[in-house]
Amino acid sequence: MNKKQGVLSAQSLDFDMDAEIDRISASLREILSQTLRKRGLVVAISGGIDSSVSAALAVRAIGKKRVYGLLLPEQDSAAASTSRGDQLARHLGIDYEEFNIAPTLEAIGCYEQRDQAIRSVFPDYGDGWANKIVIQGGLEGRVNHFVLVVRTPDGEMKEARLPLQEYLKIVAATNFKQRIRKTMEYFHADRLNYAVVGTPNRLEYDQGFFVKNGDGSADVKPIAHLYKTQVYALARHMGLPEEICSATPTTDTYSLDQGQDEFYFALPYGQMDLALWAKNHGHSAAELAAALDIDERHAEFVLNDIEKKRAFAAYLHAPGILVQHLGET
Amino acid sequence: MASELQTQVRAFILENYLFTDDESALGPDESLLDRGIVDSTGMLEIIMFIEDELGVQVADEEMIPENLDSVNRIAAFVSRKK
Numbered sequence: 001m002n003k004k005q006g007v008l009s010a011q012s013l014d015f016d017m018d019a020e021i022d023r024i025s026a027s028l029r030e031i032l033s034q035t036l037r038k039r040g041l042v043v044a045i046s047g048g049i050d051s052s053v054s055a056a057l058a059v060r061a062i063g064k065k066r067v068y069g070l071l072l073p074e075q076d077s078a079a080a081s082t083s084r085g086d087q088l089a090r091h092l093g094i095d096y097e098e099f100n101i102a103p104t105l106e107a108i109g110c111y112e113q114r115d116q117a118i119r120s121v122f123p124d125y126g127d128g129w130a131n132k133i134v135i136q137g138g139l140e141g142r143v144n145h146f147v148l149v150v151r152t153p154d155g156e157m158k159e160a161r162l163p164l165q166e167y168l169k170i171v172a173a174t175n176f177k178q179r180i181r182k183t184m185e186y187f188h189a190d191r192l193n194y195a196v197v198g199t200p201n202r203l204e205y206d207q208g209f210f211v212k213n214g215d216g217s218a219d220v221k222p223i224a225h226l227y228k229t230q231v232y233a234l235a236r237h238m239g240l241p242e243e244i245c246s247a248t249p250t251t252d253t254y255s256l257d258q259g260q261d262e263f264y265f266a267l268p269y270g271q272m273d274l275a276l277w278a279k280n281h282g283h284s285a286a287e288l289a290a291a292l293d294i295d296e297r298h299a300e301f302v303l304n305d306i307e308k309k310r311a312f313a314a315y316l317h318a319p320g321i322l323v324q325h326l327g328e329t
Numbered sequence: 330m331a332s333e334l335q336t337q338v339r340a341f342i343l344e345n346y347l348f349t350d351d352e353s354a355l356g357p358d359e360s361l362l363d364r365g366i367v368d369s370t371g372m373l374e375i376i377m378f379i380e381d382e383l384g385v386q387v388a389d390e391e392m393i394p395e396n397l398d399s400v401n402r403i404a405a406f407v408s409r410k411k
Contacts (some may be wrong), residue, residue: 143392
């Protein structure tokens with residue numbers, strides 16, 4: 001834990017952006033040349049803030065000719081995401097291509113397996129329906145559990161607590177999306193002799209908001225030390241298109257609009273950033289409560305939830321574990 | 330003397346989470362969360378065990394550590410609800 005520094009407030013996350021851009025750029029060049037020994041970087045661009053800033057930093061580090069962008073939509077991606085990704089790639093002037101992974105996901109059973117699990121909760125679920133999963137409990141000091149929300153073709157919203165097996169199956173099926181995307185990223189990286197950029201911000205990396213061997217897999221993660229608030233600030237500072245700078249973070253994985261705070265985090269990202277900062281810098285629940293204008297009990301739950309998710313993330317970060325240490329490797 | 334319910338809950342956790350039948354591996358009042366034996370998915374598996382095997386429904390507001398975070402707490406919660 002770092003030492004406690006000053007009063008906790010939104011300004012705690014302020015940083016020297018030009019210095020940070022220079023530092024990340026220099027690190028990327030060094031990592032590519034000294035450690036990875038690759039000629040460039042592949043970045044999958046989702047249209048969200050993290051992949052946009054990561055791609056822009058890659059271009060700052062090694063130039064637009066050595067960065068290859070991929071747009072990898074599927075049937076539940078918002079059209080606006082692909083359009084923002086397209087806009088970013090053109091703004092950066094990088095080579096890129098769009099590859100729709102929906103047929104691959106269809107063939108591997110992603111949608112069918114997911115829909116089977118949904119139908120065991122809502123038997124009429126099918127064409128014209130939409131779905132999402134919402135997390136509940138942690139904020140009230142309860143065990144985190146999941147609620148399935150569906151919209152019928154008539155626009156009626158229904159929800160039900162997800163039994164564990166159905167929850168696990170829906171998540172397992174949707175994880176195909178991140179894993180198939182990663183397979184495409186490594187196809188292009190291998191073809192070009194490039195390395196793959198992973199785009200988690202600090203909140204996602206620390207709290208395990210990624211799919212193991214999916215978006216969690218990469219050769220280099222240039223913004224994993226930056227809070228999401230700082231990533232937004234960098235996007236504006238680097239002059240990225242306004243649509244990207246002002247986009248709301250979503251999972252872009254479920255067919256109903258799903259905020260990241262509904263699915264995984266206890267609070268919207270700005271407040272989560274401050275809570276994580278508070279945790280990392282030794283601030284108390286009382287200080288966090290004052291900074292966020294919430295009650296102290298609530299702040300205590302948020303800090304506890306961070307601790308629990310961090311413990312869970314250890315599994316996601318872990319490589320395959322050997323039974324015996326090999327001295328020679 | 331442990332009740333039948335306590336024995337059943339403890340055996341479930343020993344077998345499924347610790348892969349042992351050695352009772353000394355888990356004290357009846359030890360916190361499953363603090364000891365890192367269960368994470369949030371592990372806790373949902375315990376709730377499924379309570380509902381499917383012990384025949385007690387767990388309401389959302391009952392999904393709290395006070396009811397679920399040790400062998401004795403689970404057994405006490407289930408016997409209150411039965």
